[in-house]
Every structure is written in C-alpha cells, then in structure tokens.
Amino acid sequence: MFDRLIGNELIKSQISEMVSGNRLPHAMIIEGEDGLGKHTLAAIIAAAAICEQSNAPCGKCRVCDLVARYVHPDVCLYSPQKSTFKVDTVRTIRNDAYVMPLEAKRRVFILEHTELMNKEAENALLKVLEEPPGTAIFILLTMSASQLLPTIRSRCITFSLQEPSLEQATEYIKSHTDFESEDIEKTVTECGNNIGRSLEILNNGKALQIQNAWELFGAVTNGKKLDALKVCCKVESDRLAIDSLLSEFRRILTDEFKKSACGNFNKESTQNISKMIDIVDEIIVAAKSNCNKALLLTTLCARLCET
Numbered sequence: 001m002f003d004r005l006i007g008n009e010l011i012k013s014q015i016s017e018m019v020s021g022n023r024l025p026h027a028m029i030i031e032g033e034d035g036l037g038k039h040t041l042a043a044i045i046a047a048a049a050i051c052e053q054s055n056a057p058c059g060k061c062r063v064c065d066l067v068a069r070y071v072h073p074d075v076c077l078y079s080p081q082k083s084t085f086k087v088d089t090v091r092t093i094r095n096d097a098y099v100m101p102l103e104a105k106r107r108v109f110i111l112e113h114t115e116l117m118n119k120e121a122e123n124a125l126l127k128v129l130e131e132p133p134g135t136a137i138f139i140l141l142t143m144s145a146s147q148l149l150p151t152i153r154s155r156c157i158t159f160s161l162q163e164p165s166l167e168q169a170t171e172y173i174k175s176h177t178d179f180e181s182e183d184i185e186k187t188v189t190e191c192g193n194n195i196g197r198s199l200e201i202l203n204n205g206k207a208l209q210i211q212n213a214w215e216l217f218g219a220v221t222n223g224k225k226l227d228a229l230k231v232c233c234k235v236e237s238d239r240l241a242i243d244s245l246l247s248e249f250r251r252i253l254t255d256e257f258k259k260s261a262c263g264n265f266n267k268e269s270t271q272n273i274s275k276m277i278d279i280v281d282e283i284i285v286a287a288k289s290n291c292n293k294a295l296l297l298t299t300l301c302a303r304l305c306e307t
C-alpha cells in the first residue's frame with residue numbers, strides 16, 4: 001500500500017517501522033501543499049492501523065480497499081465548512097471518538113484543512129488530544145503545521161510531505177493517464193513536480209480543449225468561419241493547446257464519421273466529414289513544423305468552412 005505515495009521514502013520507512021513495532025502514535029500531523037498526497041498518506045496510515053493482515057497495510061484485503069476509497073466505517077473524514085473548521089465539528093469528533101469502533105479494533109479520525117480551525121476549535125481539539133480515547137487515532141491534515149497551536153503540535157508526530165523527483169512524478173502520471181509525454185513533462189515541471197496539481201491542470205486543459213473542439217465543430221459544420229477563427233484565437237499562442245485542440249477535434253470528426261457511416265447522415269455529409277479529417281491530418285503534420293501557427297489555424301478554418 002506504501003507504493004500509492006510517490007517519493008517520500010523516509011516517511012514511508014518511518015511509518016513502516018512504527019507499524020511493525022506496534023508504535024503507531026495516536027495523533028499525527030501530515031503537512032504539505034495540496035496535491036502532494038496528504039489524503040493518500042492518511043489512508044496508508046489508517047490502513048496500517050486497522051488492516052488485520054500480518055503485513056499491514058497489505059493493500060490487498062477488504063479493509064485496505066475500503067480505507068483507500070475512504071468508505072471504511074471506522075475511518076472518519078471531517079472537513080471545514082464555509083472555509084472555517086468549526087468548534088461544532090470538533091465536538092462531533094470528540095463524541096464520535098468515544099463510540100466503540102464498528103468493525104475494526106480502532107477508529108481513525110482524519111481532519112482536513114486543520115489550518116482553517118479557529119481558536120475555539122483548536123482548544124477543543126487540544127482537549128481531545130490530551131485525553132485520547134484508547135481506540136482513536138487522529139490524523140490532522142494541513143498545508144503547514146506552523147499554523148496550528150504549539151500545544152497541538154507537541155502532542156503529534158509531524159510528517160512533512162515533499163515533492164517527488166521529476167522522473168518519479170512524470171513516470172507516475174504517464175502510467176496512470178493517456179496524456180502526451182510532452183504535455184506531462186511540461187506540466188510537471190511547471191508545477192514543481194506536484195503530481196496532484198499537475199493532474200488537475202492536465203485534466204482541466206483537456207476538458208477545455210474538448211469544449212473548444214466542439215465549438216469549432218459547431219462553427220465549421222454551420223459554415224461560420226468567424227466563429228471558427230474565434231475558437232482558434234484562444235489557443236494560437238500555445239503550441240501544446242493547439243495540438244490538444246486538433247487531436248480532440250479529430251476525435252470528434254472520427255466519431256461523427258462512424259455515426260454517419262452507420263446511416264444516421266446522408267452520403268454527402270459522410271464525404272464532408274471524411275474530407276475534414278484529411279484536412280485536419282494535414283494541419284496536424286504542419287503544426288509539428290516551425291511554422292506560423294496563427295496562419296496555420298486561419299488556413300484550417302478557411303478550408304474546413306469550404307467543405
């Protein structure tokens with residue numbers, strides 16, 4: 001299960017030693033920027049606490065599976081409400097902590113964004129940490145532990161997550177997604193090897209280009225050259241965005257071609273789509289050369305609107 005967290009070898013070996021020595025602390029802080037794996041590490045620790053296999057967290061049993069998906073009844077996740085972690089939530093946690101575990105031998109309480117606790121909430125949490133119920137384990141997630149009361153920090157072991165290496169981050173994203181290698185490397189570098197943030201940007205970028213590709217399709221099939229140019233203007237200064245738009249647009253055309261070939265469209269429209277695919281393929285090849293991209297996209301729109 002440790003392999004779910006990329007990099008951070010020291011933290012993994014520390015936790016592994018604690019688990020095998022039956023010394024898992026009752027309160028921990030996991031600090032790090034969003035996207036570095038705070039929830040992943042919290043799940044690993046939670047699974048280590050309640051997986052009943054000899055090599056806990058085995059990562060293979062039902063318990064580990066439920067914990068990894070944050071749906072185990074004895075792993076409870078608490079979040080801030082409207083950007084404040086309120087004292088009422090801490091009171092709920094305190095009450096829940098005195099309830100016996102439902103299935104496992106312990107209950108794990110994971111608190112998200114504890115840096116958003118107000119003073120009242122922090123003091124209430126401190127009381128729970130001072131007299132923890134024997135079955136409870138608390139994991140506090142935060143961007144920075146320095147934003148928590150020193151009295152809370154002194155009762156917890158802190159794990160500070162670090163970015164993995166460029167190779168580790170790109171390798172992970174390559175093996176879990178089908179984004180282009182070049183896009184992955186560029187994004188990971190821009191995000192300082194932060195895997196979560198890179199994935200967010202890659203997914204958003206892809207979603208945006210899918211939307212642009214549909215707009216382009218709508219414009220060219222209605223012969224609206226100006227609208228088609230407007231879509232292309234949005235990407236013309238970003239080569240990777242152009243590549244992404246063209247490949248999404250080609251995907252739409254291929255899907256439409258398959259549909260029309262199945263008889264949903266007339267023969268003329270099938271031929272038109274086929275012509276458009278040929279044009280896009282030519283432009284995709286041309287886009288890889290060192291040419292004027294704005295001119296290339298203008299040519300694309302003009303030729304597509306003529307078909």
Ligand SMILES: [Zn+2]
Nearest residue numbers: 051058061064
């Ligand atoms: Zn397990």
